[in-house]
Amino acid sequence: GSSGSDDCQQPPFSLQQLGAEIAPLLADGLTDSWSQVRYTASVATRTFMQCLGTHAARAPFYAHLLPPMCLNRYYVAEGVRGYSQETWQQVMGDQGRPALAAHIDQVASYYIAQSKAVNHSVREAACACMAELAEKVSREAVEPHMAAMLRALLMCFKDMAWPVRDAACVACGRCVLAYPEACRPQLGELLDLWVAHLWDNVQSVRENSARALADALRAYPD
Structure with a gap:
């Protein structure tokens, strides 16, 4: 036709x-x-x-x-x-x-696996996807996977490639805002990473670390 x-x-x-x-x-x-x-x-x-x-x-x-x-x-x-x-x-x-909510097990597992991909641009994309899940897909579906996704993001935050660190920095801030209680056990490590990256060589990493710290203050006013 x-x-x-x-x-x-x-x-x-x-x-x-x-x-x-x-x-x-x-x-x-x-x-x-x-x-x-x-x-x-x-x-x-x-x-x-x-x-x-x-x-x-x-x-x-x-x-x-x-x-x-x-x-x-x-x-x-x-x-x-x-x-x-x-x-x-x-x-x-x-x-x-x-x-995405109906297939959250497969989606979250795929994002976590791709955050460990050899290609750094794939790791970067996986960080953005995990943040999107946290913000846009139903809490009931996402919350059970939040701890595992945050662990994956923390690994990406220590990545050798700065675009991956940058994406993970932003994603962690978005996850903390969306799920403050689920993220609380990792808060100490997150704060250390955000503060350390205020002195990163890359300007966008410094800026996004400052924004993420501001997000953390909003998420944890106490």
Whole structure:
């Protein structure tokens, strides 16, 4: 057909059957260390999701695809990032947050794993994603994972790559504001890191450390 919707006129159940094999492969592509592979996988994932047609038809594949789809909205390569942001809006609409909450175990585990990736830009994106979860997805879903995510962010705060330290610094501040009680056990270590980074060589790290300290004062007025 001439239009994208015409291309998708397939028996839904055959695509559902294929999807069980396709979704893990797409997820691997979306997580690839090479940006061009990520981009190609992003195009294929959008097509796959659009051909499925409805949230109900897509739901069986969310556990595989939502975590990398979401992370790539923060990926450093502009083409991947922009395309992934458009895909999220087109495919998920207003169902993004509820879907992330419904698959929070897979999403949180993926973000934590990606915070340890070899590629520093992936670690940076994972920090932003964990902060986004803390601020935007239901507390009931996120709170049980907050301690593990904060531990991952603390590791990133000590990263050799300054963009990762910077992203972790900001993310820790956002998490503390959103979940002050869950973050309280790590507060001493966080305060030490924020204060130490006020003297970092990189200006944005210094500025974001100061902002995070201000966030901590708001979160813990006592």
